[in-house]
Amino acid sequence: MIPVWFEDKKQILEWCRGFGINYIKEVCIFCSTPTNTWHENTNNPVCVKCAKTRKVSDIKEDWGQRIRARKRKGTFDRGNSTRAN
Numbered sequence: 011m012i013p014v015w016f017e018d019k020k021q022i023l024e025w026c027r028g029f030g031i032n033y034i035k036e037v038c039i040f041c042s043t044p045t046n047t048w049h050e051n052t053n054n055p056v057c058v059k060c061a062k063t064r065k066v067s068d069i070k071e072d073w074g075q076r077i078r079a080r081k082r083k084g085t086f087d088r089g090n091s092t093r094a095n
């Protein structure tokens with residue numbers, strides 16, 4: 011099981027606005043279904059269905075260095091996102 015969190019929509023929209031881009035729903039890295047849930051430590055979109063059957067070690071790409079660094083320093087802010095599984 012992969013722990014996944016619902017994205018903080020407000021935070022995402024602000025981030026998109028900052029980059030001047032439109033919000034696009036990300037797709038699950040395993041099944042390509044649009045999803046609003048994320049594996050936090052590697053910063054990858056993973057749907058709840060795949061999270062149930064996969065392991066963190068199945069995730070090939072790691073975009074989470076900055077998140078993990080913030081967690082180590084105690085400065086990580088999850089915003090309003092809540093655990094999805």
Ligand SMILES: [Zn+2]
Binds near residue numbers: 038043057059061
């Ligand atoms: Zn999936």
